[in-house]
Amino acid sequence: MQTADSREAAPIACTLSAADMGPRVARIQAMTREHLRRHELLGSALRLTYAPEAADEVARIAELGQACCAFLDFETRRHADGLEVVITAPHQVGADAKWLFSQFLPNAAAPASACPCCKG
Template sequence: MASNKPAPIACTLSAMEFKGRAASIAQLTATSLLSHRIDGCTAHLLYRQDAKQAVEQLVQQEQSCCGFLSFEMGQSSDGITLSITAPPEVQSDAEALFAHLLPSQETYVDTAGANETRSCGCVYRC
């Protein structure tokens, strides 16, 4: 008999597996993330058009270890869109939950305009 229980709010990766996954995501973020914002329980990410396959792989991998998250991938004229939504009960921890998907603040320069360092880390307008 199938259970209708929601997935536990926990990642199923070991610490070593998470470290490897985070490194892979950091590489994708460094090369392809154009902008991001967190709105409540949802992270909205915009990647370069040529990152579609890598973003699809990211979604597939994250779905397998974080079943409590929902993913919606799309395409716009600006790039590949990815929205990741967590359950409402984790809203107060959303920024921490999505932190491994976002850029570090020190390493990104705005290449779309005046070459200012962005505090959020985006390489494009947020």
């Protein structure tokens, strides 16, 4: 886990190449479709809870995300009912945090019962 100061100082940019970005996003989206149980967007932080059977894959995705997006902080916590990941963006990102986190959120065409952070 990084300190807030090191996150704030890191450039807000992903270091993945264009060739690596597509497969990574596809991997994250597949994991979201198959294993995401809950999510909550709280300003510049996104809290995600995944099914227990996905814990190893989720931990690996968080590790890879931290390596390519040093400006984000990925914190993981294992629970009996799954793995929780909290992704925190620098405060200066503000409302753009939802855009940064979009690859981790369910499809925008989610049913009306989806949480408010997915609606627009």
